[in-house]
Each structure stands twice: as C-alpha cells, then as structure tokens.
Amino acid sequence: MEGAGGLSTSLRRGTLEFCVLALMERGDQYGTELVRQLGAERNLAISEGTIYPLLSRLRRSGWVETTWRESPSGPPRRYYSLTPSGSSVLQHFRREWAVFRDTVDRIVGTDSP
Amino acid sequence: MEGAGGLSTSLRRGTLEFCVLALMERGDQYGTELVRQLGAERNLAISEGTIYPLLSRLRRSGWVETTWRESPSGPPRRYYSLTPSGSSVLQHFRREWAVFRDTVDRIVGTDSP
DNA sequence: ACACAGTACCTTGCGCCGCAAGGTAGCGGT
DNA sequence: ACCGCTACCTTGCGGCGCAAGGTACTGTGT
Numbered sequence: 001m002e003g004a005g006g007l008s009t010s011l012r013r014g015t016l017e018f019c020v021l022a023l024m025e026r027g028d029q030y031g032t033e034l035v036r037q038l039g040a041e042r043n044l045a046i047s048e049g050t051i052y053p054l055l056s057r058l059r060r061s062g063w064v065e066t067t068w069r070e071s072p073s074g075p076p077r078r079y080y081s082l083t084p085s086g087s088s089v090l091q092h093f094r095r096e097w098a099v100f101r102d103t104v105d106r107i108v109g110t111d112s113p
Numbered sequence: 114m115e116g117a118g119g120l121s122t123s124l125r126r127g128t129l130e131f132c133v134l135a136l137m138e139r140g141d142q143y144g145t146e147l148v149r150q151l152g153a154e155r156n157l158a159i160s161e162g163t164i165y166p167l168l169s170r171l172r173r174s175g176w177v178e179t180t181w182r183e184s185p186s187g188p189p190r191r192y193y194s195l196t197p198s199g200s201s202v203l204q205h206f207r208r209e210w211a212v213f214r215d216t217v218d219r220i221v222g223t224d225s226p
Numbered sequence: 227a228c229a230c231a232g233t234a235c236c237t238t239g240c241g242c243c244g245c246a247a248g249g250t251a252g253c254g255g256t
Numbered sequence: 257a258c259c260g261c262t263a264c265c266t267t268g269c270g271g272c273g274c275a276a277g278g279t280a281c282t283g284t285g286t
Contacts, residue, residue, distance in 0.1 A: 007127070007205075007206065007209050008209065008213070009127075009244065009245080009271095010126050010127025010128075010244095010271085010272085011126075011127040011128065011209070011210075011213050012127070012243095012244075013123050013124075013126040013127055013242090013243070013244075013272090014120070014122075014123025014124040014125070014126055014127075014243095015123075015124065015217050015221075016243095016244085017243095018221055019217065019220045019221060022220050022221040022222065023220065030263080030264095031263070031264065031265090032262070032263055032264080041216050041220070042212065042216070043209070043212055043213045043216050044216060044220075046244075046245085047244085047245065047246075048263090048264080048265080049244075049245050049246060049247075049248095049265090049266085049267095050243085050244050050245060052264070052265055052266085053243075053244080053265090053266085054243085054244085056265090057243090071252095071253085071262080071263085073253070073254070073261095073262085074252075074253055074254085074261070074262045074263070075251070075252040075253060075261095075262060075263050075264080076252075076253095076263080076264095077262090077263070077264090078263085078264070090221070092120075093120065093221065094221060094222070094223060096120050096121065096124070096156075097124075097217065097221060098223060099155065099156055100121070100124045100156045101214055101217075101218070103154050103155070103156050103157060104128050104132065104210065104214075105214070107132045107135050107136065107154070107157075108128075108131055108132060108134075108135040108203070108206065108207060108210060109135065109207070110207065110211060122242095122273065122274080123242085123243085123273095125272095125273075126243090126271090126272070126273075127272095129272095129273080130272095143234080143235095144234070144235065144236090145233070145234055145235080159273075159274085160273085160274065160275075161234090161235080161236080162236090162237085162238095162273075162274050162275060162276075162277095163272085163273050163274060165235070165236055165237085166236090166237085166272075166273085167272085167273085169236090170271095170272090184233080184234085184281095184282085186232095186233085186282070186283070187232075187233045187234070187281075187282055187283080188232095188233060188234050188235075188280070188281040188282060189234080189235095189281080190233090190234070190235085191234085191235075
C-alpha cells in the first residue's frame with residue numbers, strides 16, 4: 001500500500017519533477033503516458049492526482065509548453081515539451097543531484113561496517 | 114537564501130531522517146551537534162526548527178531512545194541513540210536508497226546527449 | 227551579586243507537494 | 257444507444273522542512 005509517509009513517496013519529493021523533465025528531453029510527452037513510464041520504475045510510480053498538478057506547476061514556471069494533438073484512437077492529448085528555460089533548469093538539477101547523491105552515499109553508506 | 118521550495122530543501126525530504134540515523138550509528142548524538150554536522154554538508158544544512166520535530170518523530174517511531182547527560186560546559190544535552198528497530202529501518206533504507214539513486218541516475222542521466 | 231552571552235532545548239504557523247478519490251468528456255466497438 | 261477505454265483535471269488531506277519565536281541552564285566579566 002505504501003501509504004502516506006512511505007519510503008518511496010518521500011524520496012520522490014524533489015526529484016520527480018526533474019525525472020519528468022528528463023523524459024521530455026527524450027521527446028514530447030503527455031500525462032497518461034508519463035504515468036505509464038514512471039510506473040515502470042519501482043520507485044517512481046505515481047498516479048494522475050500527482051502528475052497533473054505537477055505538470056501545471058512546470059507550465060506555470062515556464063519550463064514546459066503544451067500543444068494539443070489528436071490521438072490515433074481516443075480523446076486528444078496535451079503534449080508537453082521542454083522550453084529552453086526548462087532545459088537549463090534540468091541541467092542545473094543534474095549538478096545538484098550529483099552532489100546530493102554523493103553526500104548521502106557518504107553519510108548513510110552503502111552497507112554497514 | 115534557498116527559500117521555500119528550494120532545490121536542496123526538496124531533495125532532503127525522505128533522506129534527512131536517515132542521514133540522522135546514520136550519524137547516530139557512528140555514536141550518540143544530540144540536537145545542536147546534529148545541526149552542526151549536517152551544516153557542514155552543503156546539501157543537508159538544516160535549522161533547529163527542522164531537527165527537533167524530526168527527532169521527536171524518530172522517538173515516537175521507536176527508532177531512537179534518549180538519555181540526558183550533563184555537558185562539560187553548558188546546559189544538559191539530550192543524547193539520541195539507535196534502537197535495534199532503528200538500526201533495522203536504516204538497513205532497509207540503504208537498500209531502498211541504492212535502488213532509487215540508480216533509477217534517478219538512469220533517467221536524468223549525468224550529462225546531456 | 228548581577229547582567230549578559232552562549233548553549234541547548236522545544237513550539238507555532240505556514241507553504242509545498244504527493245496522494246486517494248472523485249469528476250468530465252471524447253472516441254470506438256457492438 | 258450504450259458501455260468501456262482513454263485522457264484530462266480538481267478537491268481535501270496529511271506529512272514535513274522551515275522561519276521565527278520562546279524558555280532555561282551555564283559560565284564569565286564586572
């Protein structure tokens with residue numbers, strides 16, 4: 001169930017939005033597809049109640065822009081793509097992440113003494 | 114200033130409490146000293162308003178226990194030490210963290226194509 | 227004795243964000 | 257016409273890091 005306060009839930013905070021940006025870097029994405037792709041990662045599985053508010057924030061921040069496109073079968077989709085600003089923010093995150101990751105590795109270690 | 118919603122602030126979520134547990138594994142700790150030690154890490158600097166509620170949660174969870182000890186100079190300190198339960202939770206986190214870290218590395222990558 | 231700085235503990239109110247649950251609507255098959 | 261699937265979005269809640277504020281004990285200087 002991984003209820004509120006679950007381990008993965010807290011870990012996601014702060015990285016999830018950049019994982020989403022990184023996926024957009026590989027190609028335009030839409031909401032439902034993002035939920036599917038992240039669902040394939042054990043630690044990043046999220047629901048629609050998470051992704052849509054997140055995407056709205058990215059849009060308000062000017063890091064992504066959207067275009068409606070018809071689906072080959074089904075309702076139209078809102079596709080999200082990186083703006084130059086979003087690309088820059090993602091690069092900045094990569095540096096922050098590398099430092100943070102190494103710090104945590106050093107402090108919690110990878111196995112016990 | 115790293116105001117609310119800062120990059121590091123969000124990254125800390127979900128790892129901070131385990132970094133604290135890991136520091137206790139090396140030896141008993143008290144609040145103010147933890148603030149100092151974490152302050153030495155660029156990405157983990159926190160304030161007292163963060164550490165004391167966090168320590169209370171750890172205590173309520175049964176992961177740490179506390180003993181008051183006099184200080185060589187100054188008011189008494191409340192020292193925190195790991196319980197067996199806390200030690201076990203820390204081990205569990207180590208495994209979760211390794212998976213999570215590798216997942217993020219794979220998705221956001223370490224540099225751009 | 228007394229004031230003051232330093233250390234150490236803790237609480238309050240706020241804002242962010244992931245989540246479960248619920249809601250709307252377009253499309254295709256039968 | 258109906259039903260199921262896809263796709264989008266919103267509401268209310270809870271957890272947690274934080275700034276700011278508050279209390280108390282100790283040692284030092286006067």
